[in-house]
Amino acid sequence: MDATSRKTTQKLVKLAEDVVAQASAGRNPAVEVPTRSLANVRFNEKKRIIELGGDKQKRLFFNVAQAKKFMQTFLVGAACRELIAEGKTTSIRDLYYLTKHTLGKTKQNTFEEQEESDPIIEDLEVTVDALREELHLFASNKGNLVGEITLVDSGDTIDARRMGSGGWGVPSIVEADVIQFKRHEAKFVLLVEKDAVFRRLNEDRFWKKHHCILIHGGGQPPRGVRRLVHRLHDELSLPVYVLVDNDPWGFYIYSVVKQGSINLAYESMRMAVPRARFLGLSSFDKERFGLPDNVTIQMTEDDERRGKQMLAYPWFEQKPWRREIERMLKSGVKLEIEALSSMGISFITDEYLPKKLREGDWLE
Amino acid sequence: MDATSRKTTQKLVKLAEDVVAQASAGRNPAVEVPTRSLANVRFNEKKRIIELGGDKQKRLFFNVAQAKKFMQTFLVGAACRELIAEGKTTSIRDLYYLTKHTLGKTKQNTFEEQEESDPIIEDLEVTVDALREELHLFASNKGNLVGEITLVDSGDTIDARRMGSGGWGVPSIVEADVIQFKRHEAKFVLLVEKDAVFRRLNEDRFWKKHHCILIHGGGQPPRGVRRLVHRLHDELSLPVYVLVDNDPWGFYIYSVVKQGSINLAYESMRMAVPRARFLGLSSFDKERFGLPDNVTIQMTEDDERRGKQMLAYPWFEQKPWRREIERMLKSGVKLEIEALSSMGISFITDEYLPKKLREGDWLE
Numbered sequence: 001m002d003a004t005s006r007k008t009t010q011k012l013v014k015l016a017e018d019v020v021a022q023a024s025a026g027r028n029p030a031v032e033v034p035t036r037s038l039a040n041v042r043f044n045e046k047k048r049i050i051e052l053g054g055d056k057q058k059r060l061f062f063n064v065a066q067a068k069k070f071m072q073t074f075l076v077g078a079a080c081r082e083l084i085a086e087g088k089t090t091s092i093r094d095l096y097y098l099t100k101h102t103l104g105k106t107k108q109n110t111f112e113e114q115e116e117s118d119p120i121i122e123d124l125e126v127t128v129d130a131l132r133e134e135l136h137l138f139a140s141n142k143g144n145l146v147g148e149i150t151l152v153d154s155g156d157t158i159d160a161r162r163m164g165s166g167g168w169g170v171p172s173i174v175e176a177d178v179i180q181f182k183r184h185e186a187k188f189v190l191l192v193e194k195d196a197v198f199r200r201l202n203e204d205r206f207w208k209k210h211h212c213i214l215i216h217g218g219g220q221p222p223r224g225v226r227r228l229v230h231r232l233h234d235e236l237s238l239p240v241y242v243l244v245d246n247d248p249w250g251f252y253i254y255s256v257v258k259q260g261s262i263n264l265a266y267e268s269m270r271m272a273v274p275r276a277r278f279l280g281l282s283s284f285d286k287e288r289f290g291l292p293d294n295v296t297i298q299m300t301e302d303d304e305r306r307g308k309q310m311l312a313y314p315w316f317e318q319k320p321w322r323r324e325i326e327r328m329l330k331s332g333v334k335l336e337i338e339a340l341s342s343m344g345i346s347f348i349t350d351e352y353l354p355k356k357l358r359e360g361d362w363l364e
Numbered sequence: 365m366d367a368t369s370r371k372t373t374q375k376l377v378k379l380a381e382d383v384v385a386q387a388s389a390g391r392n393p394a395v396e397v398p399t400r401s402l403a404n405v406r407f408n409e410k411k412r413i414i415e416l417g418g419d420k421q422k423r424l425f426f427n428v429a430q431a432k433k434f435m436q437t438f439l440v441g442a443a444c445r446e447l448i449a450e451g452k453t454t455s456i457r458d459l460y461y462l463t464k465h466t467l468g469k470t471k472q473n474t475f476e477e478q479e480e481s482d483p484i485i486e487d488l489e490v491t492v493d494a495l496r497e498e499l500h501l502f503a504s505n506k507g508n509l510v511g512e513i514t515l516v517d518s519g520d521t522i523d524a525r526r527m528g529s530g531g532w533g534v535p536s537i538v539e540a541d542v543i544q545f546k547r548h549e550a551k552f553v554l555l556v557e558k559d560a561v562f563r564r565l566n567e568d569r570f571w572k573k574h575h576c577i578l579i580h581g582g583g584q585p586p587r588g589v590r591r592l593v594h595r596l597h598d599e600l601s602l603p604v605y606v607l608v609d610n611d612p613w614g615f616y617i618y619s620v621v622k623q624g625s626i627n628l629a630y631e632s633m634r635m636a637v638p639r640a641r642f643l644g645l646s647s648f649d650k651e652r653f654g655l656p657d658n659v660t661i662q663m664t665e666d667d668e669r670r671g672k673q674m675l676a677y678p679w680f681e682q683k684p685w686r687r688e689i690e691r692m693l694k695s696g697v698k699l700e701i702e703a704l705s706s707m708g709i710s711f712i713t714d715e716y717l718p719k720k721l722r723e724g725d726w727l728e
Contacts, residue, residue: 138563162520163520168531
């Protein structure tokens with residue numbers, strides 16, 4: 001068993017031992033679960049990430065309202081411990097089936113729906129302070145990677161310079177016991193929102209000319225992609241550039257990469273890249289690059305509402321960001337990355353990105 | 365330029381030359397576009413695929429209702445020809461931006477929305493008889509592959525036995541000029557619906573023990589995955605097994621892999637695998653494998669409606685298929701692949717699949 005697995009197992013075992021000790025001492029067994037509500041989420045100005053505050057709530061065994069959740073917490077904990085011991089990983093959907101039993105001869109099930117087991121997993125993550133991936137649970141497999149790095153995935157050496165047009169599929173679990181970084185010549189990481197843009201840049205061998213690692217997350221990057229980008233930034237000291245659509249959804253994607261999300265505030269520390277740079281598309285790009293009027297898309301009411309919300313985010317309060325968002329709102333239009341193709345199919349590879357990088361034209 | 369690209373270019377050039385010849389002869393220039401309506405789609409009993417009938421419609425240049433579409437057809441054709449000449453590929457979204465212009469000083473655009481350019485692409489595909497991929501256009505990148513095969517992708521050698529936990533990302537264009545098959549020891553292809561199941565089977569090295577190629581398409585497989593499976597079947601004579609959820613959506617996924625879809629009937633010949641085998645989950649699996657009652661999911665009204673529709677499909681008219689669907693409808697419940705985990709996390713790898721394969725327990 002590797003070091004991470006040993007550590008996570010110890011955390012799970014300690015959780016159980018504490019409860020046993022309480023029971024042996026004649027006390028009502030309880031676990032303290034950090035509160036995952038909005039009221040307990042804050043933006044840490046210094047670290048520049050969204051994180052969980054210190055509020056906790058007790059989950060008691062002898063309490064009619066909490067007994068079931070108490071049982072579920074340990075059921076999930078036991079299943080994760082077993083997964084780790086067997087060296088296997090599974091999806092959260094699978095875990096639901098793994099731990100679903102009918103109790104005795106009753107019609108009562110341990111879980112009725114996955115909506116019941118998912119929050120228990122999140123509770124367990126915060127309670128024992130272990131990422132879902134460390135509990136051997138995974139989310140969806142999405143996103144691809146190519147570029148100037150060699151890495152090891154489950155013992156297989158992956159030379160990302162020789163991954164063809166498809167690239168290496170970024171797995172959902174990218175912890176150090178699964179993925180190790182080897183030789184690299186990359187000077188930065190470029191994370192793009194869309195697989196079509198990834199394909200364009202890969203076909204043009206952008207990563208080779210500019211010595212980088214190119215990744216896409218197929219829209220909002222899944223946990224595996226975010227965690228991998230975090231590790232590349234953290235362990236290899238590579239700057240991270242993000243390229244998204246010029247619309248509130250694109251800005252939101254960037255914002256989650258940068259400081260984490262409110263929902264999963266407890267994992268920002270290991271998922272977020274506070275210094276991630278917003279490369280584009282900027283609300284000023286249309287003028288700066290002379291794009292035609294006909295490639296813009298009218299904002300919807302929902303876009304406008306979300307744009308205005310963003311103005312209130314503390315991580316968008318610096319002047320350059322306010323200018324970005326206000327300009328977008330004022331123009332009333334959105335711009336997709338693909339709109340750059342109106343200037344030529346490889347305009348993005350040959351003109352747009354090199355100019356942005358050369359001139360340091362990004363926001364942080 | 366490779367042979368495929370040369371051939372496709374010739375087809376596009378011929379389309380244009382025909383029109384020029386008509387104009388020179390003083391006739392109203394026209395192209396004949398095979399009709400893609402439901403009325404012109406049929407199930408070919410002999411080939412066992414859904415295909416387009418012989419109906420065609422004329423698209424005339426001097427016709428107020430058709431002039432714009434006529435122009436659009438050639439605009440898209442010219443763009444595709446250029447793409448092929450440059451050796452570049454692009455997304456259909458990109459193509460929309462590439463070909464969108466404002467006409468002169470009018471406010472008239474060549475295309476207003478992508479919904480206008482997409483059907484033109486499909487028209488062009490059927491008219492010149494070339495797959496979208498041969499026109500250098502791609503859909504989404506989705507799906508991964510691992511297993512006992514070495515292939516070449518854009519000049520890079522991909523050993524799918526050494527692709528770690530993530531696998532090789534199946535690109536959207538997998539034509540012979542991009543992807544070539546090299547050495548393989550695989551005895552069959554296993555196409556699974558879900559990435560979580562792919563991960564489970566890959567972690568257990570199912571493909572190594574059973575000598576196969578393992579692919580998932582992240583739900584409904586994208587064109588790249590379907591076309592690749594078709595090529596593996598066709599060129600390497602590998603049987604194809606499909607593993608999907610036991611619900612109407614899962615059956616539909618299988619059905620599209622097998623005989624194509626009504627929407628894209630004109631490409632069945634090069635995408636469908638009429639002899640693809642349905643390995644599961646069968647409506648009889650719950651009893652056969654002693655799964656607990658609590659893992660079933662109630663069918664919705666929509667499920668029932670779709671199930672009943674399937675009974676009318678000519679490709680499901682054989683008795684074993686009728687029994688399958690009728691059983692599902694009668695039980696009123698669905699069963700996900702993940703439900704097998706209630707019997708143990710690797711039950712699918714160690715028991716379910718080996719038993720099915722050993723006993724020839726599938727439908728065709």
